[in-house]
Amino acid sequence: MKIKFLTSILAFLFFTHSCDRQKKNADSSKNKVEIKTNTAMPREKNKISILEKSMLEYMETANPSYTRIDVDECTKILNNYVSEISNSKSRDEGMEIVKTTVEKLNKLNEKCNFELIETSEREQIAEILIVESSKKGYNTPEEDITEEWREW
Incomplete structure (x- = not known):
């Protein structure tokens, strides 16, 4: 009788634990889908947002x-570029x-004592400019079209 009772309790616990796990997995899957949906944005906008976040985080440390105004100006210049180049x-x-x-980025960086665009930012910004232009067929993704005018 005790064994049957213990077996019933164990079965009940196993069943409820299994149901909880399935519910958590289902909830987790919903969250993953929501995250993907919420973060879905054009690639270039995402790259600009990542750059902006990096600059602002650096300001904190x-x-x-x-x-912040300079960072906003930088992202504005880049967003305008994406729009203009695509048109x-x-x-x-x-x-x-x-x-x-x-040239706009050069002036902004100079205004910021050449601290706004350093190595990491330079690479990110150049990639945005190069990739967006290459989408139009104006250059290859490997061709640095910024070098001629870039001071950063």
């Missing part, structure tokens, strides 16, 4: 000579957009 009609027009964007 260091005392750079740039401010451009020719390689010449596209390269003029690249040049203008790089």
